[in-house]
Amino acid sequence: MAKKVASAGLANPLKLDGILRAAGAAVTFDGNGVSLTDWVFTLKDLNPANIVTIKTNAGQYHSQTINGQSVETLDAATMGLFPAVATDQVDAYLAAHPELIATAS
Numbered sequence: 795m796a797k798k799v800a801s802a803g804l805a806n807p808l809k810l811d812g813i814l815r816a817a818g819a820a821v822t823f824d825g826n827g828v829s830l831t832d833w834v835f836t837l838k839d840l841n842p843a844n845i846v847t848i849k850t851n852a853g854q855y856h857s858q859t860i861n862g863q864s865v866e867t868l869d870a871a872t873m874g875l876f877p878a879v880a881t882d883q884v885d886a887y888l889a890a891h892p893e894l895i896a897t898a899s
Contacts, residue, residue, distance in 0.1 A: 846895060856869055
């Protein structure tokens with residue numbers, strides 16, 4: 795999806811408006827006060843080939859019933875990802891946990 799969006803021309807305001815409108819119904823964005831348009835413009839020079847998609851729970855469901863409620867939980871490898879993000883150690887963490895890396899199918 796990132797390759798298609800980037801090839802559409804993020805620097806072109808008219809194309810960007812069309813992309814945002816098309817994605818609007820399918821995407822939830824919490825920019826912590828930054829608009830989606832401003833956030834997307836900061837990504838305009840990002841090369842989609844350099845993006846790595848991460849799977850939580852190695853792409854598996856972890857359904858449990860807790861207090862009568864059906865919930866999804868995170869496995870230990872996924873929980874370990876949070877401190878790796880906080881300490882800017884994601885590359886090393888993913889090298890140790892390749893099951894979290896999504897591959898093209």
